[in-house]
Amino acid sequence: MSTDTKTATVVRKSNANWLFGLTLIGLLLAMCIVLSLTTKSFLTEANIMNLMRQGSMIAILAVGETFVIITTGIDLSVGAVVGFCTVIAAWLLTHDFSITTTIIVTLAVGVAIGMFHGFGIVQMGLPPFIITLATLTSLRGIGLLVTNGATINIVNDTFTEFSRNDFVGLPNLFWMVILVGIPAYIFLHHSRYGRYIFAVGSNMEAARLSGVNVKLTVYLAYTLSSTCAAFVGLLLAARIGVGNAMQADGWELQAIASSVIGGTSLFGAIGSVHGPLIGAFILATINNGANLLNVNSFWQRIITGLLIILIVYFDQLRRRRG
Amino acid sequence: MIETNLHGQMAEAAVAAASVPILELRGLEKRYGATHALKPADLSFARGEIHAIVGENGAGKSTLIKLLTGVITRTSGEVFWEGQPVGLATPHEAIEFGINAVHQEVVLCRHLTVAANMFLGDEDVNFGLLRKGEMTRRAQAILDDLGFQLPAHVLLGDLTIGQQQLIATARAAIRGTRFLIFDEPTAYLTRTEAAQLFALIGRLKERGVTIVYISHRLEEVFELSDRVSILRDGTLVGTRVTSETNETELISLMINRSLEQIYHKEFFQAGEMLLEAKNLSGPGFHDVSLSVRAGQIVGLYGLIGAGRSEFVMSLFGRQRKTGGSIFWQGKEVDIRSERQAMDLGIALAPESRRDQGLCINLPVGFNLNLPIFSHITMAGLVPFSADRQRADRQIADLQVKTSGRGALVSSLSGGNQQKIVIGKWLNHGARLFIFDEPTVGVDVGTKAEIYRLLARLLAEGAGIILISSYLPEVYELADELHVFRRGEDIARHAYHTASHEEILSEAIGV
Incomplete structure (x- = not known):
């Protein structure tokens, strides 16, 4: 640990985050250009709008998931929360509750689930993997029990039309990404508790000894994740017009993948809001492109897997070298 | 001689x-x-x-x-x-x-049996299958032969640390x-x-x-x-x-060392009473009484594991005390959390930089400002300008050698990292500073800077608790020196009233 040798190699890394973000956008654009040249249908208004809708919901989930991953945690329950919340929303609407009430109650359910995760981790000392795995399976179970395994149809045009309509040329669903993304960005990078999320993920003991309320920070991260998932539940219910507990199967893995592709480190303390958003749209573009190119849908899963390995490997290389 | x-x-x-x-x-x-x-x-x-x-x-x-x-x-x-x-x-x-070594901390697999540990890496195998019964019998025979009354079939983690150490020794002996x-x-x-x-x-x-x-x-x-x-x-x-x-x-x-004259000591009139611990007990220490006044350095000397860090962790609210009482500026307080200790005006720079002191993979500025984000937050947000100014001022004040506030702490030398561990408390407005081994792994130049910093804090009316396992450091700096041994405060000496030999003998217990 000599002073002279170390200071010589000091590297500025704060800008690397943005650089990585630009690389991801570059990758996304490159994929779009290749697809526009190779297929006739990619660069059509209908397809682009569709792509935006497809990517939006995973993007919102990925933002919530990122808060949790930065604290070195994991939230496996987000897909199940989405499915469960479609049931809640559908049940409320079919029982003549207003749309406002439906939104408030569904989001409150999300908050409650997140608080429960926080309770399990902070008070009961369970590993995040376990407590969220437990809610993953039980929420699907509760949803099936409530509906007796059936699907609830939503007959409320105002509610369902929302997801199909556009605003200033962009799909409403995409506006929702912006609605979540901007406050999330301000929260994570410019507020006190956003910074505490990084501190807890970097060194919980150092954070605690610096006066950070570690317990509250953990509660907050999981609550934000579940609330984002509940919000996506509302959007999905509107998009497909039904409530069904088995919806959004495997979305937690897509959310985690988006977050990781977006540069979030599973070892904690590294992550952003823009990264997971771009990551989600990269995944959506892969799926969309594979469909247009008539690639067997089974291949899509394989390609996604390879892409995760590749991107994270290069990200690791970059960090190690720095 | x-x-x-x-x-x-x-x-x-x-x-x-x-x-x-x-x-x-x-x-x-x-x-x-x-x-x-x-x-x-x-x-x-x-x-x-x-x-x-x-x-x-x-x-x-x-x-x-x-x-x-x-x-x-x-x-x-x-x-x-x-x-x-x-x-x-x-x-x-x-x-x-x-050549083998038996360490103070046992480096074996706690979740395997004693026998499995003794033969780890050298298992008795028959056609690719472990001969567990045979290994347990052989391990037991060895243990009996050595005169240890320990079972070979239980999990290593079920034994006391002392017993585990005996197993580690036996393992080395049979190899x-x-x-x-x-x-x-x-x-x-x-x-x-x-x-x-x-x-x-x-x-x-x-x-x-x-x-x-x-x-x-x-x-x-x-x-x-x-x-x-x-x-x-x-x-x-x-x-x-x-x-x-x-x-x-x-x-x-x-x-008998050749003392390098780096100890910077200034004497101040002892001011108001800041903290008094009376018969304080907790995990790792027992019945400790001491007091700190403004303008004073109280030194805690002892061997590693003597209970000094545990004692200050209790003062800082990290661990609950089990007995005794703490008075802050004359009033009895019950410190239940680190936050509460900080709000009273206590700051603690912990013993281990990596494990307790720093968020090593986050930037310098972030680490310096972590304790004061709550002070500089406005309308729920941390203003960029305040964040930047505070960090830059600290880096200049402490002469941290870094390319800037955005550099990761992991890129700094040990001495510069230690400056951040200490420096992050200087803006916090604390009255009592607890420094636990502030100069471990720090070069001589930085040590001298840290000692001058202590004098500056005293001049501003703060009190200091200084823990060190390096006797000359506490000997030369502390106005009052407490010697800890096995969780107890066994002696106290005013500045330079005891010899090094006496103090070391007290700490070792000969």
């Missing part, structure tokens, strides 16, 4: 003549950058001797062990194994020669060990367990195994060893035949 030296050399010559030394070090040296961890040392170990090594914390004992076991490579010097020059560059090579290093083996042992360990060491010696025994407990050194070597500040200051020396001589060799 000269006479004993002569005796020592004669005895050494006699031992050496008996046979070629099993291991000989010539000019062995280790540098970490600017830090000279071990200055060139010549030392030889005879076959079948018990060779004790003593020295204060940080004297270079662990560096020597790491060199001998191939964990780190030497900067220069030669090593001879049975007269042949060897590299000894990897742990594997050391084990091949039959054809020829050179066995014990690093503070009795730190966690009960008296009976220690006796069993000593019996085992005696048997190994009879079998011709060379033992290197490192301990703070001088009575053990006299009970066990044939010769004893003394390390001080990375220098091998001498080797004595144990029967021809005594505790007084060893202690004076351990601390």
Whole structure:
């Protein structure tokens, strides 16, 4: 640990985050250009709008998931929360509750689930993997029990039309990404508790000894994740017009993948809001492109897997070298 | 002195003549950058001797062990194994020669059985299948033979740490060990367990195994060893035949140092009472009473594990006290959380930079401002400008060598990291600063800067609790010095009223 040798190699890394973000956008654009040249249908208004809708919901989930991953945690329950919340929303609407009430109650359910995760981790000392795995399976179970395994149809045009309509040329669903993304960005990078999320993920003991309320920070991260998932539940219910507990199967893995592709480190303390958003749209573009190119849908899963390995490997290389 | 030296050399010559030394070090040296961890040392170990090594914390004992076991490579010097020059560059090579070490913390698998641990990496296999029953029987036979009353079939984690240490020793004993290093083996042992360990060491010696025994407990050194070597500040200051020396001589060799005049001490009029602990007890310490006034440094000296850090962690609300009371500026307080301690005006720079002090993979500015984000938050947001200004000012004030506030803490040298651990509290407006080993692994220049910083804090009316395992540091800086041993505050001395020898004897308990 000599002073002279170390200071010589000091590297500025704060800008690397943005650089990585630009690389991801570059990758996304490159994929779009290749697809526009190779297929006739990619660069059509209908397809682009569709792509935006497809990517939006995973993007919102990925933002919530990122808060949790930065604290070195994991939230496996987000897909199940989405499915469960479609049931809640559908049940409320079919029982003549207003749309406002439906939104408030569904989001409150999300908050409650997140608080429960926080309770399990902070008070009961369970590993995040376990407590969220437990809610993953039980929420699907509760949803099936409530509906007796059936699907609830939503007959409320105002509610369902929302997801199909556009605003200033962009799909409403995409506006929702912006609605979540901007406050999330301000929260994570410019507020006190956003910074505490990084501190807890970097060194919980150092954070605690610096006066950070570690317990509250953990509660907050999981609550934000579940609330984002509940919000996506509302959007999905509107998009497909039904409530069904088995919806959004495997979305937690897509959310985690988006977050990781977006540069979030599973070892904690590294992550952003823009990264997971771009990551989600990269995944959506892969799926969309594979469909247009008539690639067997089974291949899509394989390609996604390879892409995760590749991107994270290069990200690791970059960090190690720095 | 000269006479004993002569005796020592004669005895050494006699031992050496008996046979070629099993291991000989010539000019062995280790540098970490600017830090000279071990200055060139010549030392030889005879076959079948018990060779004790003593020295204060940080004297270079662990560096020597790491060199001998191939964990780190030497900067220069030669090593001879049975007269042949060897590299000894990897742990594997050391084990091949039959060099093993038993550490203070047991490095075995707690979730495997005792027998599985004893044969780990060397399992008894029949057609690819483990012969578990056979291994348990053999392990039990070995344990019985050694006179340990321990079962071989239970999980290692179910044993006490002392018992685990015995298993670790037994494991080394059955592996054809020829050179066995014990690093503070009795730190966690009960008296009976220690006796069993000593019996085992005696048997190994009879079998011709060379033992290197490192301990703070001088009575053990006299009970066990044939010769004893003394390390001080990375220098091998001498080797004595144990029967021809005594505790007084060893202690004076351990601390007779050439003091570099870096201790910056200013005296201030003791001001108002800041903190008073009365008969405080908690996990790791018992019945401690002390008080700190403004303008005063209270030093806590003791060996590692003497309960000093645990005591201050309780003052800081990290661990709950189990008895006694704390008064803050005359009023009794019940400190339940770190936040509460901080709000009262207590700041703590913890012992371990990496584990407790820093978010190592986050930027310098982030770490400096972490305790004060709550102060500078406006309307729920942390204003960029305040964040930037505070960080830049701190970096300039503390002369942190970094490319800027955005550089990651992991890219800084140890000394500069330590400046951040301390510096992040300076803006917080605390009255009582607790510094736990503030200068460990820090170069001399930074040390001097840190000492000047302490004087500045005192001048501003703060009080300081300074923990150090390096006696000259607390000796030269503390207005009042408390000596801790095994969780108890056993002595207190005003500035320079006791000698180094007295204080070290109190800490070791001879």
